[in-house]
Amino acid sequence: MCGILLSIAEAQEGGQAPCGCLHELFPKLQAATAARGPDAQHTLCVEIGNTELQFCASELRLRGDSFVQQPHIDAEGNILCWNGEVFEGLEVLPHENDGVKLSNALSACRDPQDVIGVFGEIEGPYAFLYYHKASHRLYFARDPLGRRSLLIHYPDEARPYFLLSSVSVGLHPGYSLEEISTECVYSLDLDSLTSPGQKITDVRKCITSLQRSVHGVTLPFAQPAPVNSSLPTDPPKVTSLDCIPPHLTSAVDDLIAELDRSVMLRVRNIPRSNNTLPGQARVAVFFSGGIDSTMLAFLADRHVDPSEPIDLLNVAFENPRKIAVKVEGNIGGLPKREKKQKLRDPLDYSSVKVSYDVPDRLTGLQEVEELRRLCPNRTWNFLEINVPFEESQNARATVEALMFPSRTVMDLSLAIALYFAARGIGQVRSHPGTEAQPYTSPARVLLNGLGSDELLGGYGRHRTAFKAAGWQAVIDELQLEIDRIPTRNLGRDDRVISSWGKETRHPFLSLSVVNFLARLPVHLKMDPRLEAGLGEKLLLRLAARKLGLVEASARKKRAMQFGSHSARMAPGEGDRKGDLLLDRQRISDE
Ligand SMILES: *[C@@H]1O[C@H](CO)[C@@H](O)[C@H](O)[C@H]1NC(C)=O
Numbered sequence: 001m002c003g004i005l006l007s008i009a010e011a012q013e014g015g016q017a018p019c020g021c022l023h024e025l026f027p028k029l030q031a032a033t034a035a036r037g038p039d040a041q042h043t044l045c046v047e048i049g050n051t052e053l054q055f056c057a058s059e060l061r062l063r064g065d066s067f068v069q070q071p072h073i074d075a076e077g078n079i080l081c082w083n084g085e086v087f088e089g090l091e092v093l094p095h096e097n098d099g100v101k102l103s104n105a106l107s108a109c110r111d112p113q114d115v116i117g118v119f120g121e122i123e124g125p126y127a128f129l130y131y132h133k134a135s136h137r138l139y140f141a142r143d144p145l146g147r148r149s150l151l152i153h154y155p156d157e158a159r160p161y162f163l164l165s166s167v168s169v170g171l172h173p174g175y176s177l178e179e180i181s182t183e184c185v186y187s188l189d190l191d192s193l194t195s196p197g198q199k200i201t202d203v204r205k206c207i208t209s210l211q212r213s214v215h216g217v218t219l220p221f222a223q224p225a226p227v228n229s230s231l232p233t234d235p236p237k238v239t240s241l242d243c244i245p246p247h248l249t250s251a252v253d254d255l256i257a258e259l260d261r262s263v264m265l266r267v268r269n270i271p272r273s274n275n276t277l278p279g280q281a282r283v284a285v286f287f288s289g290g291i292d293s294t295m296l297a298f299l300a301d302r303h304v305d306p307s308e309p310i311d312l313l314n315v316a317f318e319n320p321r322k323i324a325v326k327v328e329g330n331i332g333g334l335p336k337r338e339k340k341q342k343l344r345d346p347l348d349y350s351s352v353k354v355s356y357d358v359p360d361r362l363t364g365l366q367e368v369e370e371l372r373r374l375c376p377n378r379t380w381n382f383l384e385i386n387v388p389f390e391e392s393q394n395a396r397a398t399v400e401a402l403m404f405p406s407r408t409v410m411d412l413s414l415a416i417a418l419y420f421a422a423r424g425i426g427q428v429r430s431h432p433g434t435e436a437q438p439y440t441s442p443a444r445v446l447l448n449g450l451g452s453d454e455l456l457g458g459y460g461r462h463r464t465a466f467k468a469a470g471w472q473a474v475i476d477e478l479q480l481e482i483d484r485i486p487t488r489n490l491g492r493d494d495r496v497i498s499s500w501g502k503e504t505r506h507p508f509l510s511l512s513v514v515n516f517l518a519r520l521p522v523h524l525k526m527d528p529r530l531e532a533g534l535g536e537k538l539l540l541r542l543a544a545r546k547l548g549l550v551e552a553s554a555r556k557k558r559a560m561q562f563g564s565h566s567a568r569m570a571p572g573e574g575d576r577k578g579d580l581l582l583d584r585q586r587i588s589d590e
Contacts, residue, residue, distance in 0.1 A: 084126025120219025170401030289363030292449030410578030457526030
């Protein structure tokens with residue numbers, strides 16, 4: 001993972017700092033950017049008229065033989081700040097760096113259509129800034145699924161500067177940040193912005209939104225394919241995962257092949273960082289023991305050097321609210337007055353034995369045994385990451401700042417789980433029941449099973465839709481899910497996870513996998529007529545069973561914040577709505 005950052009402001013007379021607030025804010029953003037790319041950082045200034053552009057980039061080296069300093073500058077003076085990975089569409093050899101290759105490919109661009117063309121040909125997560133010197137244009141965008149964060153601040157009277165940044169530093173008076181949309185590639189005309197009489201506060205007038213298409217030519221990775229709209233007519237029902245009916249055989253094989261390739265592209269050729277030694281893990285998986293993360297772990301085993309362990313990150317929170325429920329029943333169900341009383345004199349938690357046997361820990365422990373049986377030559381480090389209540393409370397402000405501008409109760413529940421999981425500090429046991437040894441995961445690539453529920457119909461609402469209005473409603477729901485992927489949580493997760501100088505990769509959210517699954521007719525992916533644990537994500541269950549993952553193939557869905565007990569930890573938080581804003585909640589706490 002890398003970090004990218006840009007400010008545009010009017011230069012002041014006599015080389016003064018552009019603006020008081022930016023002067024104070026920019027170094028903070030630089031420091032946060034550096035955390036994402038611990039291997040190299042650099043800042044570069046460009047002046048156009050009396051306008052100053054500061055490009056800053058940091059590099060986490062996950063490609064090539066030696067570290068490459070960003071921003072990339074080509075012979076013509078074009079500047080690329082790249083936070084991404086090219087997995088397909090541009091050949092990057094093991095010793096090469098994708099940012100350098102991309103910078104070369106962009107050098108040939110003459111006009112906006114050429115730039116659109118280059119990015120429409122590549123598959124991978126990204127956010128970028130590209131300054132094209134000859135035309136004085138600045139291009140910026142995120143990939144079509146929004147897998148990398150890019151935040152924007154538009155200038156206003158009080159804060160007359162323009163910012164683009166991978167990261168935030170939390171709530172700050174110096175900006176009002178929002179995530180940029182993934183629908184377009186944006187082009188800022190710097191000639192027009194710096195022309196006499198033009199005010200920086202009118203920057204929006206100088207920005208063009210470019211559609212991701214080039215004169216009717218289809219670009220392979222410009223946007224997700226639409227969901228197949230063909231309606232099934234009473235397809236045969238699957239009765240058991242053990243036998244794959246003829247109409248599903250090729251879809252099962254194709255899914256395994258697509259996922260296998262996506263995982264392979266995401267785990268191969270990871271260079272060792274300075275402090276990882278041969279025989280240490282380079283790949284870890286966010287691992288709940290559910291079907292998605294287990295499939296990824298199983299497939300990763302095929303492509304990761306057999307002498308290296310794979311780390312399975314399994315996070316569990318000490319949740320006083322849950323423990324209280326265990327000890328004295330659910331106070332949510334009590335009459336108001338009694339509930340108030342209970343909240344006023346809370347349990348003495350020191351008397352309660354803290355245990356981390358949360359749902360995800362239990363399924364994770366079962367599942368790692370299945371992996372050990374199927375892949376006996378691999379060292380599977382099942383990393384028990386236990387987070388005491390006090391520690392999670394202490395980290396809360398940090399996590400809130402990292403995830404900003406995301407700021408709901410639900411955002412925090414998920415972000416804090418990812419934060420501790422990605423840190424990778426915990427304990428491992430070589431066999432069940434043996435004594436735990438402290439372990440810190442050195443892996444900088446973290447596989448994440450996100451996306452499978454959206455693509456394969458893993459949510460309860462798919463069944464609800466079917467009951468209400470049949471297959472058409474399920475198709476509509478699947479389309480909605482794909483449309484929502486870019487605006488959901490990927491930017492937030494990226495900001496949180498990469499603060500550890502690590503990066504998350506989503507094999508299900510490769511545009512190749514997304515397009516393959518979108519094009520499959522609905523009844524091959526799921527069957528809302530069947531019971532839970534079978535009907536949702538039916539195709540993936542059949543695939544997992546075919547690979548021998550018998551236990552994983554039958555597990556039901558559980559959201560991470562509930563599986564790890566990171567959701568709503570403080571006593572009395574139990575009935576808070578997930579979409580409540582944290583600040584409002586803070587006020588109502590007082
Ligand atoms: C949708 O599914 C049908 C039935 O399998 C298939 O014939 C058709 O080509 C698919 N459509 C698209 C756009 O892939």
